[in-house]
Amino acid sequence: MKLAVVLLNWNGETLLRQFLPSTLAHSREANIYVIDNGSTDGSLAYLKNQKEVTTICLEKNWGFAEGYNLGLQQIDADLYCLLNTDVEVSSNWLTPLLNAFTSNLKLAVVQPHILDYYQKTNFEYAGAAGGYIDALGYAFCRGRLFDNLEQDNGQYDDTTDIAWASGACFFIRKNVFDRLGGFDSRFFAHQEEIDLCWRARNLGFNVQAIGASKVYHVGGGTLPKNTFKLYLNYRNALAMLAKNLPANRLLIRLFLRMLLDGIAGVRHLLKGEFRFIGAILNAHFYFYRHFPTYLKQRQNNYTTDYYYVYSVVYEVFIKKIKKFSTLLKNQR
Numbered sequence: 001m002k003l004a005v006v007l008l009n010w011n012g013e014t015l016l017r018q019f020l021p022s023t024l025a026h027s028r029e030a031n032i033y034v035i036d037n038g039s040t041d042g043s044l045a046y047l048k049n050q051k052e053v054t055t056i057c058l059e060k061n062w063g064f065a066e067g068y069n070l071g072l073q074q075i076d077a078d079l080y081c082l083l084n085t086d087v088e089v090s091s092n093w094l095t096p097l098l099n100a101f102t103s104n105l106k107l108a109v110v111q112p113h114i115l116d117y118y119q120k121t122n123f124e125y126a127g128a129a130g131g132y133i134d135a136l137g138y139a140f141c142r143g144r145l146f147d148n149l150e151q152d153n154g155q156y157d158d159t160t161d162i163a164w165a166s167g168a169c170f171f172i173r174k175n176v177f178d179r180l181g182g183f184d185s186r187f188f189a190h191q192e193e194i195d196l197c198w199r200a201r202n203l204g205f206n207v208q209a210i211g212a213s214k215v216y217h218v219g220g221g222t223l224p225k226n227t228f229k230l231y232l233n234y235r236n237a238l239a240m241l242a243k244n245l246p247a248n249r250l251l252i253r254l255f256l257r258m259l260l261d262g263i264a265g266v267r268h269l270l271k272g273e274f275r276f277i278g279a280i281l282n283a284h285f286y287f288y289r290h291f292p293t294y295l296k297q298r299q300n301n302y303t304t305d306y307y308y309v310y311s312v313v314y315e316v317f318i319k320k321i322k323k324f325s326t327l328l329k330n331q332r
Contacts, residue, residue, distance in 0.1 A: 127166025
């Protein structure tokens with residue numbers, strides 16, 4: 001199985017210098033690529049001296065989704081690993097993941113466990129031990145419920161099916177990526193991997209987290225928290241629901257999600273965070289304008305078993321549940 005480990009870079013010279021050496025040292029089974037999204041710092045000069053790395057140069061910053069779509073078209077491989085530039089990999093990290101793909105032909109996407117680079121005994125926000133969503137599309141993870149992060153004590157070290165794998169370290173078969181048409185380029189960044197995994201699951205493929213492999217993620221190293229990030233999260237969540245919800249649940253669950261978005265807006269209002277209210281409103285206005293387009297992107301097959309609990313918001317903020325292990329999976 002021909003593996004390509006592919007990093008997407010935009011003005012990340014500092015991160016490349018810090019983390020690319022560990023990727024090169026521990027990924028001898030793979031060919032290493034960097035897709036550069038029109039960097040203007042010293043990234044390209046640094047990469048020019050990395051003889052083990054193939055650099056693919058794009059003319060501008062296309063974002064995560066389209067940047068990978070365009071760059072991967074130029075890579076010959078059976079399996080892609082999409083790896084953030086702020087991830088430190090560990091010795092033998094690839095072997096359990098490659099073995100999983102070899103033994104299960106229905107397996108389309110996997111992720112290792114993602115731990116905090118600065119607190120290596122803790123799970124990291126972006127993916128932790130595997131991602132899930134609730135019925136309204138709110139994302140959470142084994143080891144992370146909203147901002148509640150758990151220590152990794154081996155409690156999730158089993159291999160298990162999940163709803164989505166983190167884009168921080170995301171393995172996918174090339175033929176599945178191509179069949180799905182890659183990431184939705186409209187997403188730009190944030191939740192495009194959740195959407196892609198949901199579409200794969202709608203076609204009957206499996207997505208898994210494999211605890212025998214662990215990597216360490218800085219987190220927040222590529223896009224700081226700001227109104228643009230908030231806008232993308234709200235907009236892309238609605239788009240993802242419109243594209244993937246079962247038809248008989250589409251309108252009611254979209255309405256409920258919009259209602260909760262409105263409640264979030266009121267909370268920002270009470271805090272005087274007016275710029276965040278604007279981000280939510282802009283996200284909704286964009287979604288309303290493009291709703292017919294999202295409906296046209298819907299597939300013919302939809303899994304009804306797409307969520308873990310009906311409302312993780314209720315579980316965390318009303319029932320005060322702090323750990324994934326205490327969530328009770330909804331029975332359908």
